[in-house]
Amino acid sequence: MTTAPPPPLLGVSDLRVTFPGRHGAPPARAVDGVGLTVRAGEIVALVGESGCGKSTLARALLGLVRPASGRIEFAGRPLEYGARALKAHRKRVQLVLQDPSGSLNPRHTVYEAVAEGLRVHGYAGDEKEAVTGALARAGLRPPERFLLRHPHELSGGQRQRVVIAGALVLAPELLVADEPVASLDASVRGEILALLLRLRADLGLAALIVTHDLGLAWNVADRVAVMYLGRIVETGEVEQVLTAPRHPYTRALLSVLPDTPGDPVVLSGEPPDPSRVPSGCRFRVRCPVLADGEAERAGVAERCHGEDPSLTDDGARSRVACHWAAARA
Known part of the structure; x- marks a missing residue:
């Protein structure tokens, strides 16, 4: 037992x-x-x-x-x-x-x-x-x-x-x-x-x-x-x-560490205002795999725009909230 x-x-x-939104913005x-x-x-x-x-x-x-x-x-x-x-x-x-x-x-x-x-x-x-x-x-x-x-x-x-x-x-x-x-x-x-x-x-x-x-x-x-x-x-x-990072955001954070192979991944813009969270995946407006067409080639770009991903439970040693990463698992 x-x-x-x-x-x-x-x-x-x-x-x-x-928290209350500023100047009439949503919370x-x-x-x-x-x-x-x-x-x-x-x-x-x-x-x-x-x-x-x-x-x-x-x-x-x-x-x-x-x-x-x-x-x-x-x-x-x-x-x-x-x-x-x-x-x-x-x-x-x-x-x-x-x-x-x-x-x-x-x-x-x-x-x-x-x-x-x-x-x-x-x-x-x-x-x-x-x-x-x-x-x-x-x-x-x-x-x-x-x-x-x-x-x-x-x-x-x-x-x-x-x-x-x-x-x-x-x-x-x-x-x-x-x-x-x-x-x-x-x-x-x-x-x-x-x-x-x-x-x-x-x-x-x-x-x-x-x-x-x-x-x-x-x-x-x-x-x-x-x-x-x-x-x-x-x-x-x-x-x-x-x-073995799976989320494009994790990969970007790791890429700027000293001695990390490859070029740093520069994310576009600043994180969105938390009172105006984007529809679909909240990272999509800065996501390099969506911007360069990788998500489209994986067949998940439409989901990235329309569906907010949840953390996977796919038996992997890490869990990820990303349509692209889940499609590659």
């Missing part, structure tokens, strides 16, 4: 987040029917251009943005939006933001910054021991050297480690890291990514890393989900998606 696998730590089903569909899972101890990268909805999705997972419809479950239970329930949820799911300088109060010492979460949640244990332990786990050793420092006395990498320590002090099960290394130089980015991998190995900590950088996903993630204009358009194991 086989045992059913445990439910994912985080499960998102058909999630939609809308902006920032997150438009997203499904996503993160298993315990897993690192998933959510990748896409600026404005694709990935940061809005990240905030919805914390209950900072309330969805119009859909479902978010954590540890098998639906997310509730009462004040007490959200407070308990945010203890288990912690947000790490891009800019550590903006995340830290310049008047607070490192000790006060890390202890803040403990005080909000009424921690009853030894506060100093918890703070020094979190700083040590974040790689600030010996932690006593940092307790009385202020943010301006730290390097960018040290400030980001303080932000991570502030999340770790509450012993979360999932980190949602929104562009956690975008503001750091290359050498420090590597150190922070290595820290995330070590936290997964030592603590079993899961992470959803929101990034525009597919190279980052390659270095740290187990699975990747590529997002475009509010939807996941390709998802699967990171090695599969990044070595």
Whole structure:
């Protein structure tokens, strides 16, 4: 008798987040029917251009943005939006933001910054021991050297480690890291990514890393989900998606990475306004395989113009929302 696998730590089903349109435009569909899972101890990268909805999705997972419809479950239970329930949820799911300088109060010492979460949640244990332990786990050793420092006395990498320590002090099960290394130089980015991998190995900590950088996903993630204009358009194991991408958008993102063979794929224009999502495939107005006739030769051009594709379930190691890619499978 086989045992059913445990439910994912985080499960998102058909999630939609809308915002009022500007100047009489229809509502902006920032997150438009997203499904996503993160298993315990897993690192998933959510990748896409600026404005694709990935940061809005990240905030919805914390209950900072309330969805119009859909479902978010954590540890098998639906997310509730009462004040007490959200407070308990945010203890288990912690947000790490891009800019550590903006995340830290310049008047607070490192000790006060890390202890803040403990005080909000009424921690009853030894506060100093918890703070020094979190700083040590974040790689600030010996932690006593940092307790009385202020943010301006730290390097960018040290400030980001303080932000991570502030999340770790509450012993979360999932980190949602929104562009956690975008503001750091290359050498420090590597150190922070290595820290995330070590936290997964030592603590079993899961992470959803929101990034525009597919190279980052390659270095740290187990699975990747590529997002475009509010939807996941390709998802699967990171090695599969990044070595054999199926969606033209994923291929374009990969083509501009250093040492990628071939010429970069330059997408025309900017992503459409999420209040005016194109009919048919939402990527079609920028799609190179539609523009150069490949979709026509595959017999799917008409579907690209008239039918919004859903993620396939064709037995492949990755899932893709693309008529052309599905026809080639």
